[in-house]
Amino acid sequence: MDEYYVATFYSTNYALKCEKTLKQDNIKVKLIPVPRQVSSNCGLAARMDEEALRAFSNLCREGTIEVEGLYSVVKEGKNLIFTPINKECP
């Protein structure tokens, strides 16, 4: 599967908190520079697979982490296509 998910944050501190909180539950996320396609913000975004996304969404619902935007990403030829998804119940 070439599909993955990207979450953006209001602050890099939120990104770091997200990574640390998920890591404590052994869930893998990778912090990456924010893709230009989704935000002009400097700083970090979280890249995750579907399993991580489920854990991530639970934390969002509990209010433990705050997310700005959530996107599914698919590769189409040379391009990455970012599609916004509902951050409350993906």
Next chain:
Amino acid sequence: MVIYMDNAATSYPKPQEVLSAMNYFFQEVGGNPGRSGHRLSLKSGEIVYDTRDVLARLFHIEDPLQIVFTLNATMAINIALSGLLKPGDHVITSTMEHNSMARPLRYLEEKGVELTRIDCPAPTFQLDLEQLEKSIRKNTRLIAVVHGSNVVGTVFPLEEIGKIARKHGICFMVDAAQTAGAYPVDVQKAGIHLLAFTGHKGLFGPQGTGGLYVDPGLRLESIYRGGTGSKSEEDRQPDFMPDTLESGTPNAMGLAGLGAGGNYILREGLPTIRKKEIELTNQVVQGLSSIPGVFIVGEEKAENRMPLVSFVMKGLTPSTVGEFLDERYDIMTRVGLHCSPWAHQSMGTFPEGTVRVSLSYLNTPSQVDTLLQAVRELSREEVKL
């Protein structure tokens, strides 16, 4: 070998892992925390976040992002007082405050903030809680007090003060410069809204580190603004924590050291640290009490005080004593007023001050023996001054 007994000014030596963490940052990381997306910036951001996390665990803070990093406790106190208080507000404080609290409060008093100082009577110099509660007015916005006195060591009962604040719906601010890392602080149990701490004393971090915890229900107006690495498209300050109060590149290398200091404390355990400090304090107090012509100021029992003892010697100025201890015995103490004119005025030791011996977890009983031997010799006037 120098015998360092000035830990209330800054702790020395530091645990080896504090130096290692800073060295690692300097050699291997180097990036600006939370600014860029590359791996060195990310690593730096993770280190700074980890330090927030360790401090949150130490102080029982639920969300590490409610901690704002500062240069020291003084900066944290200024951010808190200036960010919260408006002309017409009333503040209650104590007579044992350090100038880091006294001066910002006096400044705000000139701008229209009302100020009441609560007495801390001899011989323990404990805060008079009855007088504190009686001083509350309709416009009282804040109770702001030191946790542990830097002059006599007396520790104020935070939970009891917090109870009074909660009962009257008043904000509660604590200056934990002396106690953070060396004495239990639980912001939830004590109902603390604002906790100012420094990194370079009990927390064993380097100088130039410190912070302020802000209760999630409080909104402080920042006294400075700037780059935060967040919302870069906006030319107005973000309103979320900690960015709203934390602009500009932080002291990331120092914070790497502070995090290592915090981890050292968590690993050793606060009860273990306290136990040793109480033993050392009792050794100093008992030893000095048995020397003729030595008068200890502050009689709070060791369980309720920081490991520091202030004393004066008959016929000798504090500066003479300090000079002798340094030159003859390589013992570092601090003499004078300790940046605390209010405290020395209420103790009756103003303006000469006292000799202050302040210990840390890393001092030893044999070092205390050397101190006692030196003071004994000085009291017998066997030395040519």
